[in-house]
Amino acid sequence: MGADKWSRVEDLFHQAVELAPADRSKFLECACGGDCELLRELQVLLDADAAEDGLLRGAVDRAIKQLPPESDEPAPQVGQRIGPYSITGLIGRGGMGEVYHAVREDDFRMPVAIKLLKRGGGTEMALRRFRIERQILAGFQHPNIGRLLDGGATASGLPYLVMEYIEGVPLLEYAAGLPVRERLRLFLAVCSAVQYAHQRHVVHRDIKPANILVTVDGIPKLLDFGIAKLLHPSTADRGPSPTAADNAVMTPEYASPEQIRGEPVTIATDIYSLGALLFEVLTGRQAPRPGNGEPAAHEMDAELAAILRKALRQQPKERYASVAELSDDVERFLQDRPVHAHKESLLYRCRKLLKRNRLPAAVAAATAVLSLALLAGLNxxxxxxxxxxxxxxxxxxxxxxxxxxxxxxxxxxxxxxxxxxxxxxxxxxxxxxxxxxxxxxxxxxxxxxxxxxxxxxxxxxxxxxxxxxxxxxxxxxxxxxxxxxxxxxxxxxxxxxxxxxxxxxxxxxxxxxxxxxxxxxxxxxxxxxxVNVDAYETYLKGRHALFRSSVGDLQQSIQLFHQALGIDPRYALAYAGLAESYMTLSGMYLRPREAMPKAKAAAQRALELDSDLAEAHFIMGVIQGSYEFDWRRAEDEFKRALDLNPNNALAHLWYGQSLVATGRSHDGIEQVRIAHDLDPLSAFVETGLGQMYFLCGDYAQAIQQLRSVTESDVGFIESHTWLGVSYLYARQPAAAVRELERARQLDPRQTQSIAYLAYAHAKLGEREKAALLLRQLTDMSRTQHIPEYLFAIVSIGMNRNDAIDWLEKGYEERDDMLGWLKVDALLDPLRGEPRFQRLMKQMGLDSPVK
CATH class of the missing domain: 3.40.50.10070 (TolB, N-terminal domain)
Incomplete structure (x- = not known):
């Protein structure tokens, strides 16, 4: 056997021996690609290895014991720090590294994911791959690619990557049950990420469902560039020539035929994997391997089958020339335009034209004269x-x-x-x-x-x-x-x-x-x-990150706004953006006492520089109401903001919430309806309207409103949570449990759904379940901020005597949920307590604000 062939056998053996016996046959069938001699050699080696005291494994084990350890560093434990990050748990292990959940705990607190090389994994090839992944991600900024936040080296010199922590579900799980058109939209977002990488001369090489998470906002995120390949690496990144082992790293079910044959990869490699991914997203089954049939039209729309056949061609040159071409054909299908992969014919093009312009011929004939008259009139x-x-x-x-x-x-x-x-x-x-x-x-x-x-x-x-x-x-x-x-x-x-x-x-x-x-x-x-051009550009990037509004994006927006102010210290809009970023972080990610003073200082500075800045007046309104509980000053700021910008939907929303909190239900609902009119497709605003309905006692309207949000945007967690809470208000705890469980399925760590679910179980007499959820909240509070108001709700449901203690602590911490104190029906059991009445007076909620 030649040296090249033996190298190939060796590489495949090492991959196969790590698989469970049940998975080996499928791997070997894919990897050998019909090469009977190669399959026979591998089977002999695997049979020998499986024998008791197998000589091969014994020899390998003895050789490994003689090698010096690559790293003496133990696996990170919960609580251990890596730089400014504290490890909170293991997320998963891959072939080369381990990924941990961690929390940044210096001047800023946020959850992250940290990727480390495995112990003993610091080989030259592994280190080179890690450096390449770091270089690739450092240059990427795309909404559908997991973002690199930081990097460094451990005490023993092993590199690590700090990535945004993505709270989401695997692609296939999210797509299950969605209409075909919505699945295709998800796929197009993944294609956008891959095309972005290709434009930067990067081939992913491992596109598969397991490497794609869909966030709670329905945004797919492509992850794990650990075996990605730079098509045109710099001299410093080239390192040693790729070995067969390097080329052989893959996931066989989604690998292209040329990958399995150990041939060089190109962008066509990723296009094949995208085809395999699309097949599984549409059918729920893995794509047939080459030689085992092609996607058939009877399984799906004939045009989609044609798209898949082209993407999954065995020969790279016969596939789509780029991901953009593949995306274009999918877009054409969605728009009822002719698909390039479909067989061309005049009949086909006419059929597509008629489908796009659904106008019955009889109606067209009957209205022809009227259309001409109308056209003349318009002219x-x-x-x-x-x-x-x-x-x-x-x-x-x-x-x-x-x-x-x-x-x-x-x-x-x-x-x-x-x-x-x-x-x-x-x-x-x-x-x-x-x-x-x-x-x-x-x-x-x-x-x-x-x-x-x-x-x-x-x-x-x-x-x-x-x-x-x-x-x-x-x-x-x-x-x-x-x-x-x-x-x-x-x-x-x-x-x-x-x-x-x-x-x-x-x-x-x-x-x-x-x-x-x-x-x-x-x-x-x-x-x-x-404007100062550099400051303006940096400010725009900050606004872009603020709009995305994940905790990682918010942290980035703060850094960018500070950079803009470093360039132009008198940039009022950058101060307003900084204030909004801190305001958004407050409550769920940062303690209000930590975030809101920074927001207030930035908003005040913005107004010193530009007293007519609507954005800053809006933020001051939120601060005065939700943090300082000064409802009159809050109303003045909201009115000024809306005088300067009457179409600011968020200002109408927050103003309406402030009015409802102080007992002015009718005026408050009217403001939130205006917000909804200005932002009709915002699930956040629609959910806010539902919240106001149940706080005002209109439970039937709240349930109807929130149910419509859950139907139109199934991935928006808050709508499920507050629909569940609406059922609690309507004294339907069993229905509440069902809806709150749906919210937890979307995000097991969402604190509101956990707290209200504990309350619902307690009301159903299921105290053990309620106590278990309370323990989970308590454990989570050690690594993240949880509003004290939520602990009070759980205590009321479980008939504990510490609910007012939690509310008083919330007042000291300036928990913004305390704004509901006057109107939250779940707090009714406490209203006769002198301490509760004193707290109402402290917050200015003991009488309606005129």
Missing amino acids: RMGTPNRADTGMWSIAVLPFENSSGDPGQEYFADSMTDAVITELARIRSLRVISLTSVMPFKGGGRRLPEIARSLRVGAIAEGSVQRSGDRARITLRLVNAARDRQVWSGTFEREIRNVLALQRQAAAAVASEIRATLTDSDRVRASESPR
């Missing part, structure tokens, strides 16, 4: 009267990034946000919030359909192109009811004049839809303030 009318068309309400869809650089995606999204904010200042307009338009990023739905879902009469869409020190916005305005463009324009300026660019574009849109502008609106549109 005579020109731009329609906005009062007749509803064009006083507008949605600005996410701008397309036309720069040709995916790294500028944040810039395009930030320009969208800025134009929305400028339009939102115009009192005569109803402007949809960024949260509700972002789901339409990338197109795929017709404008009239989008307009109906957002309840608007006008839609603005366009693109942003950045070139050097200049930026250009191209816009078009569409009358959504008529699906007709009524205006288009292009605006270009230097980046340092970007604020003037945003205001100019917003003013042009407002003029075209005949919005009523005040004198201050006109003055603002004519102003041309300049």
